[in-house]
Amino acid sequence: MRSLEEYSPIVGEDVIDQIRQLARVLQGAKIVHVNSTREGGGVAEILHWLVPLKQQLGLEASWEVIKGGQAFYECTKSFHNGLQGNHVQIPESLFKAYEETNRQNVEELRDKLASADFVFIHDPQPAPFLKACPERKGKWIWRCHIDVSHPFRPVWKYLREYVVGYDASIWSLADFAQPLPHPTFLIPPSIDPLSEKNMDLPAEEIEAIRQEFNLNPDRPVIVQVSRFDRFKDPLGVIQACRLAKNYTPFQLVLAGGGATDDPEGARIYYEVMEAAGADPDIHALLLPPDAHRTINGLQRLADIVLQKSTREGFGLTVTEAMWKGKPVIGGNTGGIRLQVVNHHTGFLVNTPEGASNRIRYLLKHRAKIDEMGRKAKQFALEYFLLTRHLREYLTLMVAITHASEERIELS
Amino acid sequence: MGEPFSVKDCALLTLATGKKAQNLQELRDRIITAHPGSIYYHFWGGMLRSSFDDPEYPNDFAVWAWRGIHDAPLAERLALIDPSDYADLENLRQEVIDVIEQRLDETEHIPWAQKDHQFHLMRSQIVIFDTDIRLHDVESLARYIQRCSRSSIFYHFIDSRRRTASRHDDFSEWLMGLGEDHSLLIDTLAAIDPFFSTLTELREEIAQAMIHYVDRGKSDAISGRI
Numbered sequence: 001m002r003s004l005e006e007y008s009p010i011v012g013e014d015v016i017d018q019i020r021q022l023a024r025v026l027q028g029a030k031i032v033h034v035n036s037t038r039e040g041g042g043v044a045e046i047l048h049w050l051v052p053l054k055q056q057l058g059l060e061a062s063w064e065v066i067k068g069g070q071a072f073y074e075c076t077k078s079f080h081n082g083l084q085g086n087h088v089q090i091p092e093s094l095f096k097a098y099e100e101t102n103r104q105n106v107e108e109l110r111d112k113l114a115s116a117d118f119v120f121i122h123d124p125q126p127a128p129f130l131k132a133c134p135e136r137k138g139k140w141i142w143r144c145h146i147d148v149s150h151p152f153r154p155v156w157k158y159l160r161e162y163v164v165g166y167d168a169s170i171w172s173l174a175d176f177a178q179p180l181p182h183p184t185f186l187i188p189p190s191i192d193p194l195s196e197k198n199m200d201l202p203a204e205e206i207e208a209i210r211q212e213f214n215l216n217p218d219r220p221v222i223v224q225v226s227r228f229d230r231f232k233d234p235l236g237v238i239q240a241c242r243l244a245k246n247y248t249p250f251q252l253v254l255a256g257g258g259a260t261d262d263p264e265g266a267r268i269y270y271e272v273m274e275a276a277g278a279d280p281d282i283h284a285l286l287l288p289p290d291a292h293r294t295i296n297g298l299q300r301l302a303d304i305v306l307q308k309s310t311r312e313g314f315g316l317t318v319t320e321a322m323w324k325g326k327p328v329i330g331g332n333t334g335g336i337r338l339q340v341v342n343h344h345t346g347f348l349v350n351t352p353e354g355a356s357n358r359i360r361y362l363l364k365h366r367a368k369i370d371e372m373g374r375k376a377k378q379f380a381l382e383y384f385l386l387t388r389h390l391r392e393y394l395t396l397m398v399a400i401t402h403a404s405e406e407r408i409e410l411s
Numbered sequence: 412m413g414e415p416f417s418v419k420d421c422a423l424l425t426l427a428t429g430k431k432a433q434n435l436q437e438l439r440d441r442i443i444t445a446h447p448g449s450i451y452y453h454f455w456g457g458m459l460r461s462s463f464d465d466p467e468y469p470n471d472f473a474v475w476a477w478r479g480i481h482d483a484p485l486a487e488r489l490a491l492i493d494p495s496d497y498a499d500l501e502n503l504r505q506e507v508i509d510v511i512e513q514r515l516d517e518t519e520h521i522p523w524a525q526k527d528h529q530f531h532l533m534r535s536q537i538v539i540f541d542t543d544i545r546l547h548d549v550e551s552l553a554r555y556i557q558r559c560s561r562s563s564i565f566y567h568f569i570d571s572r573r574r575t576a577s578r579h580d581d582f583s584e585w586l587m588g589l590g591e592d593h594s595l596l597i598d599t600l601a602a603i604d605p606f607f608s609t610l611t612e613l614r615e616e617i618a619q620a621m622i623h624y625v626d627r628g629k630s631d632a633i634s635g636r637i
Contacts, residue, residue, distance in 0.1 A: 014560040018420055021542055149527075174531035177427035186425040186533070382609075395422040399536045406448045410540040 001052045002194055010193050011387045019387060022394040023057035025410055029117040029397065030138070031061040034109075036076065036125035038065050040257055040289040041227070042189060042316040043122050043145050049192045049386055050393065057394075062112070066105045066126045071097035077264060079124045082155030083148045084231055084311040090155070102128040110135075118397055127162040139400050142166040145189065145313045147334040149175045168400055172314040172335050183404060185396055188338060190389035191319045191380075196292035198323055201300060209297035213253065213283055220250040220363055223302035225295050225320070228256040228268035228286070231311040233331065238275045238282060240308065240355035245281065248363045255285040255298050299324050303369060304362050308355050312336050322380040327372035329358045339384070345376040413588045415545040416552055416581075418559065421566040422538050423459040425452070430532040434523040435480060438472070439511045441532050447500040448534035454494040454503065455573070456535045458610060459565050469606040470494070472507060475530045480522035485514045493606070495572040539566065549593065552582065553621035561610035568617060569605050582617070596624040 008016050033051060035043050047063050054061035068076075075094035082088040106113065106129055113119055113129065117138040121129055123145055130140050142163050148156065148171075156178065163169065163180065170185045171177040177184045191198055215221055222241065226232040234254050241252045254272060256265070269286050276282040287294055299305060305321035307330045314335030321328050322339060328346035330336035340346040347358040362369050402408045428449060432438035442450075453471040468474040468490045477486035488510050497503040515521070524530070542563070546552045556564075567581040575584055583600050586593040599620045605613055 014558055014563075017542075018422070018560045018562065021420060021540055022422060022538070025540070171427065174427050174533060175527070177429070179429040184427045184429070186427055382611075391422055392424065395424050395538050398538050399424055404536070406451075406534070406536060408536065408538045410538065 001056075002049075004053060004056055006194060007385075007387055011381070011385060015387050015391075019391050019394065020057065022391060022398065023054075023059065026394060026397055027058045029059050030115060031059055031118045031120070031397075032109075032112060032116045033061070033063045033120045033122065034066060034126045034129060035063075035122035036066050036068075042314070045192070045195070045197070045316065046189055046386075046389070047122075049195065050390065053386070053390055054393075064109055064112070066101065068101040068105075068125075069097065072101040072125075076125045079155055079159065080146060082152040083124065083146050083159070085150045085152060087152050088155065095158075099128060102126060103132055105129070106132040118400075121166075124159050127159055130165055131162060139167045139397075140165075141396070141400070142169045144169060144171050144176065147173075147176055147311050147313050148178055149173075149334070151178070168396070170396070173338060175334070176313075183400070187389065187392045187396070188335065188384065189314050189316060189319075190384050190386045191316055191323060192386045193323060197296050198320055199296070201293065201297055205293070206297045206300050209294060210301055212294075213285065213298075215251055215253070215283070215301065219281075220248075220303040221253060221301050222250055222304050222306060222359060223253045223255065223298050223321075224306040224308065225255045225299060225317045226307065226309070228265045228272060230264075230268060231309055232256075233308045233310050234268065234272045234284075235275050236310075236352045237306055237308050237355070238272070240306075240352040240359065241282070243353065243356035244359040244363075247360050249281075250303075250359070250363060251281045251283065253283045253285065253298055253302075255283075255287055255295060257287050257289045257291060257295070295320075296324075299326065302326055304329060304359060306355065306359075307331065307336055308349065308352070309333055309336060315339065319380055319384045322376035322384070325373035325377040327362060327369055327376060329355050329362075339379070341375075341379070345372055345379055413585070413590055415547045416585045418542045418544040418546065418555070418563060419539055419566055420542050420560055420563040421459075421540070421570070422562060423456055424536045424538070425456070426534050426536065428532045428534055432524075432530040432532070433526075434521045435476075435482070435485070435511060435515060436521050438475070438530050439508060439515065441530075442472075442504060442507055442511070445504070445532055446534050447504070448536075449532050450500045450504045450507075451573075452533050452535040454492075455569065458569060458605075459562060471530075475524070479524040479528045479530060482514065482518075482522050485511070485522075488514070495578055500573070537570075549586070549589075549596070549621070550625045552585075553618065553625045556614065556618040556621055559614070561614060564610050564614045564617065568613065582621075593624075596621065599624065 004016055033047055037044050051061045051063045071094055075098040078088045078090045113133050114135045119140045120143050122143045168183045169180055170187050172188050174186055224237050272284045276284050299321055305326045305328045307315055307318045309331040312334035318328050318330055318336055318339045328340050330340040330348055332348040332350050340348050342348050349355045349358055430441050432441050473486045473489035476482050476489055492506055494503050546555055571581040572578045583597045586597055603616055
């Protein structure tokens with residue numbers, strides 16, 4: 001477990017001091033985070049550092065994972081797709097499995113949840129926890145990591161009933177926040193610069209990764225790292241690269257980790273393999289969920305990083321690439337827009353054709369790759385590292401106990 | 412000898428209000444009824460939150476006028492509004508409304524943003540806390556500034572302009588109460604424009620001004636003794 005002090009050389013001593021001062025007023029507070037998976041996906045990655053750091057600051061923080069069967073995950077995957085705008089049909093039996101799974105999980109955790117000062121429920125999977133725990137004493141906050149800007153209404157209407165009673169909710173972007181009768185905070189997520197996925201790697205290790213995946217050192221590498229998910233548009237990425245490769249040679253790496261709560265991943269991976277066919281310059285890699293150093297190495301090997309999503313919660317893979325000093329060609333959607341500032345930290349695109357044009361432009365103007373990469377790294381350093389995120393969580397806990405006062409002066 | 416300088420720090424939270432504007436007329440209407448906290452957020456809060464610095468447009472209304480509805484004249488006029496020129500947020504609000512209404516009068520068509528480029532009206536909650544650091548003289552302050560947090564700079568150098576009756580920064584207010592003549596430093600601080608640099612750059616600028624002032628005072632004292 002890393003100590004907060006280890007981040008000081010990266011973010012500055014002042015940033016660490018400030019976090020410690022904020023935490024003083026929360027000493028001993030009991031905090032419970034609940035999500036649906038311990039490995040895979042951005043939420044689990046955040047909780048892996050957030051909970052230990054809160055503990056170091058003198059807060060009694062813990063992390064619980066909701067456990068469910070196949071029907072539960074099928075249901076919550078449909079929720080996920082529905083919240084991102086897909087017209088999904090969910091059978092009644094799946095709703096029942098969802099509600100029953102939540103009831104059972106709350107029973108196991110009831111004492112802990114009821115006595116907590118702050119409970120953070122992440123995403124729709126455990127959203128019904130609040131209704132099932134009426135004897136709660138603390139503040140309950142629903143944290144939505146998903147792009148809910150244009151939800152399929154029946155799905156949101158169903159979930160809203162569970163979310164409406166929370167004391168507050170947190171969203172990654174203003175575009176995503178749905179109207180609710182409680183304070184709706186906006187907190188973008190972040191990355192851990194010292195995690196295996198983001199730490200500096202020795203040059204030999206990066207070279208070994210290049211060799212492991214048969215990447216030619218003489219040709220540029222373009223990488224998209226993301227789950228094999230329709231909204232990440234891996235097929236659009238292949239199309240964009242095919243268009244660009246008519247003009248300039250390069251290699252494409254599509255690397256995706258699996259997550260235990262995503263049953264659709266294997267199907268999409270199969271479609272990607274089919275689209276890639278026998279093209280030796282397209283490398284579709286299905287990596288285990290703990291392949292953090294490999295992903296780190298692939299991102300560092302990249303000349304350009306793509307994140308051509310058509311829907312995106314925030315896009316932590318964009319943040320990771322920026323932190324490694326890479327320009328990002330990103331889909332003009334969700335949190336990618338907050339990070340990819342057109343012509344500064346990368347390019348926003350709307351189609352495979354747009355992505356293709358930007359790939360060609362950057363490969364032709366190599367100095368731009370360096371310039372954008374530098375700006376991207378600085379932007380990530382100032383705003384998207386975990387220290388900013390931790391500070392905002394602490395601030396929120398202080399703020400939520402002071403009703404909706406605009407200025408809260410702590411004595 | 413006056414009171415020591417109490418170093419405070421702050422942290423800002425952003426809240427969505429659920430109010431959005433698709434066109435300029437809607438923006439005007441939303442601003443008329445907005446919570447004063449929203450006016451504060453869109454002028455002052457920008458410096459403390461996650462956003463890429465746009466050197467041309469120092470407030471969110473100006474940024475949207477340019478990026479959202481592509482109205483360059485309006486963006487330029489809104490960018491010129493210095494929030495510290497106004498006695499309170501209501502006066503500031505009125506100025507923004509006046510500028511927008513003037514533009515609406517000038518244009519034949521109401522400028523619209525694309526569907527997914529609406530202006531989201533937001534507001535903030537700011538938590539202010541005492542760092543327990545007390546600085547007793549100008550030299551201690553000058554040495555400390557280099558390592559104080561960016562949000563502390565925001566609180567003492569920017570937020571102070573709407574908090575204090577004189578609309579000065581807190582450092583100058585404190586210097587004035589010391590009972591010694593620090594007008595040279597106060598004038599130097601007053602000449603620093605806080606709106607076109609990052610907080611890190613601003614911290615550096617203030618620190619340099621103070622250190623230069625202190626060092627000069629020391630060398631003057633030495634040459635006086637000689």
